[in-house]
Amino acid sequence: MRILVTGGLGFIGTNFIRHMLSEEPQVEIVNLDKMGVGSNPKNMEDLEDIANYTFIKGDISNSDLINSVIKDIDAVVNFAAETHVDRSIKDPWAFVQSNILGTFTLLESIRKHNRSVNFVQVSTDEVYGGIQRGSFHEFDRVNPSNPYSASKASADMLCLAYNKTYGLDVKITRCTNNFGPYQFPEKLIPKTIIRALKNLQVPVYGTGENIRDWIYVLDHCEAIRLVLKNGRSGEIYNISSGNEVPNIKVVKEILRYLGKDEDLISFVEDRPGHDVRYSLDSSKIRSELSWKPRHNFSSALKETVKWYVENESWWRPLATEEVLHPAPWKLHLHPHERNDC
Numbered sequence: 140m141r142i143l144v145t146g147g148l149g150f151i152g153t154n155f156i157r158h159m160l161s162e163e164p165q166v167e168i169v170n171l172d173k174m175g176v177g178s179n180p181k182n183m184e185d186l187e188d189i190a191n192y193t194f195i196k197g198d199i200s201n202s203d204l205i206n207s208v209i210k211d212i213d214a215v216v217n218f219a220a221e222t223h224v225d226r227s228i229k230d231p232w233a234f235v236q237s238n239i240l241g242t243f244t245l246l247e248s249i250r251k252h253n254r255s256v257n258f259v260q261v262s263t264d265e266v267y268g269g270i271q272r273g274s275f276h277e278f279d280r281v282n283p284s285n286p287y288s289a290s291k292a293s294a295d296m297l298c299l300a301y302n303k304t305y306g307l308d309v310k311i312t313r314c315t316n317n318f319g320p321y322q323f324p325e326k327l328i329p330k331t332i333i334r335a336l337k338n339l340q341v342p343v344y345g346t347g348e349n350i351r352d353w354i355y356v357l358d359h360c361e362a363i364r365l366v367l368k369n370g371r372s373g374e375i376y377n378i379s380s381g382n383e384v385p386n387i388k389v390v391k392e393i394l395r396y397l398g399k400d401e402d403l404i405s406f407v408e409d410r411p412g413h414d415v416r417y418s419l420d421s422s423k424i425r426s427e428l429s430w431k432p433r434h435n436f437s438s439a440l441k442e443t444v445k446w447y448v449e450n451e452s453w454w455r456p457l458a459t460e461e462v463l464h465p466a467p468w469k470l471h472l473h474p475h476e477r478n479d480c
Contacts, residue, residue, distance in 0.1 A: 141167040142367075143212045145199050145245070146219030148178035150322040151261070151356055155216065156183070158360040160192065167191045171208065173198040175237075177222065177323040181453060199241035205248040214257040214367060217245060220291065223325050224265075225467040227287035228411055238290035239297070246301045246309075254307060258298070259367050262313045264352070264379070266292040269414030276420045277313075277375040284412040295375075302373040310370040312363055314378040315419055319356035319439070320446040324458045325467065328440070331390050332447045333458050335399045342465035345409035347387025350416040354380040355434040355443075365428040376428075379419035382436040392437070396444045407465050 142159070146152040147170030156168050172178050174196055186192045197204045199219045209215075219241055221227065221234045242260065249256045267275040268282035281296075283289040295311055302309040318328045334341050362378045370376060387404075394401055424430045447454060464470060 140213045141169065141211060143169045143171060143208060143215045145171050145215065145217050146178070147194075148172040148174060148180060148182055149218060149222075150177065150319075151317055151359060152218035153182040153321045154319060154356045155218065155360045155363060156186075156192070158357060159364060160186070160189070162364060164191070167193075169193045169195060169208065169212065171195045171197050171199065172219070176226070179321070179323075179453075179457065182321050200236060200244050202244050202248065205244055206252055209248045209253050209256065212253065212256055214259070215245060215249070216259045216261065216363060216367060217242060218261050220261075222287065223467075224285050224287045225325070225410060227285055227290070229467065229470060231286035234286050234290040238287075239293045242294035243297055246297060246307065249307055250301065250305050254305070256308065257367065258307060258309045259363060259370070260294065260298045260309065260311045261363065262295050262311050263288065263291050264313050264315045264377070264417045264419050265414070266295060266313065267417070267419075269416055270418055271416060274379075274418040274420040275377070277377055277423060284414050299373070308372045310366050310372065311375045312366055312378055313375060313419065314359050314362070315352035315354050315380065315417060317356045317359050318353055319443050320450070321453075322356075323462075324454055325462045327386060328389065328393065328443065329447060329454065330463055331393045332397070332444055333454060334463055335394055335397050335403055336448070338403070339463070340405040340465075341390055341394070341403045342405055342407045343387055343390055344407060344413060347390065347406065348385050348415075349413060350383050350385050350418075352379050352418055353382045353384055353389070353436055353440075354378065354432060355436075355439040358432040358434055361433070362424060362428075362430050365430050366424070369428055371427075376424045377419040377421045378424060378430075379421040380432040380436070383416075383418060384436070389440070392440060393444055396441055397448075405465070410466070
């Protein structure tokens, strides 16, 4: 099988490629990445000489490039996306361009040039919006709260439409918050680790009581592998671990692992449209595809902290003042729009 992985220099894409080559060494991987924000060529340096791994620098919105690549591909796993909510508030257009138009370009290329492609759209739990009680099922309506989640929901709708209208073999995965090695420093867990290592104040939005269901990235990768191999066409699969933890507890646990005092915590203004709680029911993928998470949250978090401690040379060039900023959505606002002026 020849698999096109888009966005394979990003956090989850990197881990997925490594997972696939480990679990199914007979597959061929073509990694297409535009090397934008969140991509890091260092992630794959050790794979450059492997015969069944190929890298192509390119944008999924480039139809000529996608048309030339798609003809010899058996499957596509689409990770390529702008993913950070804070940046989507600051610059929504980049998210429309990559997440909506990029997905559209992939679907159109498959429709016109290779209808046999097995297509997996990697989406997010954020398309459902927040939920105070209970958990979202795959049949629940989407209700996004910010430009990022709206762009991902739009891409999902395109995927379902191309399945129904053109009969393309499309599946969608929606996963909860990932953590693990190679995650870009703008996200909560790596930002907390890095700022603490630098003895900087660790920003926590609002009261820190916003709840997320955290899943170790390799458990997510295994779920995607199973959906790719055995998932039903036209179906959505929720992926969750059941580790629902308030952000403040995650931050405190990281500080404890690092031997840092909780005085480093700084409660800052909450970002606009910040959902209080996300929660997914993943009984469908567990029953249909016999998937379940293998990693314990606390031990996986400890391993993640250890990885960042031991790989400073990986994150230091990425951890700029802008990336580590306590309120990234404010960085390029006009002064009269800033609440802190």
